Amino acid sequence: MKIIKTPQEMKREADRIRAAGKSIGFVPTMGYLHAGHMALLDRARKLSDVIVLSIFVNPTQFAAGEDLECYPRDFERDERLAKERGTDIIYYPDAKSMYPDGFQTEVQVTHLQKVMCGIDRPIHFKGVATVCAKLFNIVKPHYAVFGAKDYQQYLVVDRMVQDMNMDLEVVPEETFREPDGLAMSSRNVYLTTEERRQAVHLSKSLKDAREMVERDIRSVDVILDGVKKELQKASLAKLDYVEIRSIPDLKLIEKNIAGPSLLAMAMKFSVARLIDNTVLLGHKKPR
């Protein structure tokens, strides 16, 4: 397994791989790897010859007051886990090589970035789109695999790739969950013991919603009422939003769901802000 630290070297390596006729599968992460990331690596392996994992806690997607400084980091552990899982290359740049002096270009996905998590985190998706555009130009992947837990992020990046005519496929991989249903996240380490117990209500509420839809309930009000009742059991958390929106354009659905729809939520515990989602009705599961 190679560890590459500069954009120049990563580009040269990507050129060599492509010149040899091999395909590149890419898993961009902020590190502190967990089982969800392992599932992304496995998916990339199925799709392509060479697996590149990037580890970069991207400062431009954090606002002032967010958890940039305390975001969990453990490169040695990440290195070991990535190697065990068959990663070929870790791209591990520092902020200075990604954002040298004079850097000033921003990529924005103007509508998708504004809703859902974009309300509480207005600069977040601009940072994500910009760093992904850079990473795609550096790593030159054929496939980039994103976790469906961050479904809005997946849609933002996929839209950016289409709009910018980039030559890669953005692949969503199903959310990996703890045995009790909690979606895996590096930020779960922020939860206190009692918060961790209550966090289960996010995934439970999604299960409730899927069951309602299976019972032919289509009313957004009825589904959201059920979901909110379940979420209220997480008494230590404050609900940020829970909404049902269309896929892929994230328009708010107000009356009845009739096509591919995303039920998504964010809840704020003392430190951790948890998100989760499920696709309702008529949308293929992530492949």
Next chain:
Amino acid sequence: MKIIKTPQEMKREADRIRAAGKSIGFVPTMGYLHAGHMALLDRARKLSDVIVLSIFVNPTQFAAGEDLECYPRDFERDERLAKERGTDIIYYPDAKSMYPDGFQTEVQVTHLQKVMCGIDRPIHFKGVATVCAKLFNIVKPHYAVFGAKDYQQYLVVDRMVQDMNMDLEVVPEETFREPDGLAMSSRNVYLTTEERRQAVHLSKSLKDAREMVERDIRSVDVILDGVKKELQKASLAKLDYVEIRSIPDLKLIEKNIAGPSLLAMAMKFSVARLIDNTVLLGHKKPR
């Protein structure tokens, strides 16, 4: 000479050219070709094996009330001129294929886009950066040649290419001028006969400035006073700005020029808005 109209087909063609080990030289234009464009094509030819010219009057770089509708167009003439000059491919997309329904991604070069022409045209360089990012991903050039007349555009695009880690070289080509010194521009057709006579004072003022610098004058006030006196002779025009700024970061120079500096101006005639510039002191001429 091939004429290609869709991004998909242009990408496939670019892939074929690259797979054959050939280099691509790219000249992005809005058409209505003149001798300045011919110089860009010649430059591209010197640098690379295959020459791609794009003709696309990009709507997103025009604000409401600007000249999008009346911008001069003559594809048959452009086709003939491009062919005579040895162009291999014209990429000639329509707006629908460049900006399909749901398109919503913007690329901004946040500081460089705000000064000089960015004051009068606040959305202009965002449109330029976005369409160039798209065109570069579609045409996949090794070199993209831009006219130095639009020096701010060249700097914006070059910065974007660096910041986005794109694999191409942005090449400025010296401004091509009429015998009396007027910089070639498709917009010169908007000038009335008397305005055309007065337009010569832009290039004359640049010559005055270069002569002052050759006489070891370094004071920005002194140089700009001389320049403005010359520009006042264009009595039918309103001066938009005339400034001396650093290269490549376009910071305003207030006292004395000491390094590579851009003297740039914009003047508004009845319909035509003309721009011109020259590099003062210590900066290599465009290669």
